[in-house]
Amino acid sequence: LGHDDPTVIKQLEDLTGEEAASIPLNDKQTMAIFSSVEPLEVKPDDIGTSVGTYGIPEFGTRFVRQMLEATRPTTFSELVRISGLSHGTDVWLNNAQTLIEGEIASLNEVICTRDDIMIYLIQQGIEKNRAFQIMENVRKGKGLNSNQIDIMQESQVPSWYIES
Structure with missing residues (x-):
């Protein structure tokens, strides 16, 4: 991913006289x-x-x-x-x-980023360090171990979410 976006935004502000923050x-x-x-x-x-x-x-x-x-x-x-x-x-x-x-979940419910995993698991009552470790396992492609699956099931995480 490029890191030139802030520079381009500043150049556009200078060219247009409009501040990016004022754009709805x-x-x-x-x-x-x-x-x-x-x-x-x-x-x-x-x-x-x-x-x-x-x-x-x-x-x-x-x-x-x-x-x-x-x-x-x-x-x-x-x-x-x-x-x-x-x-x-x-x-x-x-x-x-x-x-x-399949109308199993909405756009706002599916996992879109790794951060979604950690935030959702914490909201479900899973301890922050465990939620982080689950997120990291998914990010690294390691999958979930049986203990992590048990923790999520105990916290009422839907099976579709765990499988996703």
Whole structure:
């Protein structure tokens, strides 16, 4: 991942005279392009997709456009979650996609980043160090041991979450 974003943002502020912090993150027309082409005043057949994100970094690829079509995000927070889902092996494919499309879990419930794991497990009452260790095992691709699974089951973590 690049680290030039803050520099580019500063350059854009200088060019436009607008501060980045003053740009609303909930503009309805802007948010709508992540779930339809209506704000662009074109038809899906005209551009070959039902979302208006061509040219938007990270959201214009075929893979991410398919994710947008499946989830139809409406909030900035959901866009951040989609960004998390679009990185890594079996984060979206064979995992969150199946859960969302099967209506087993929503976009706001599936694991999108490793931080989601730790935060959720702590919310479920699992001790912070144990939650961290579970998150680290998942991050490193080590999977879960039987003790970790038992701890999560005792804390009422759904089986789909444990398997995810």
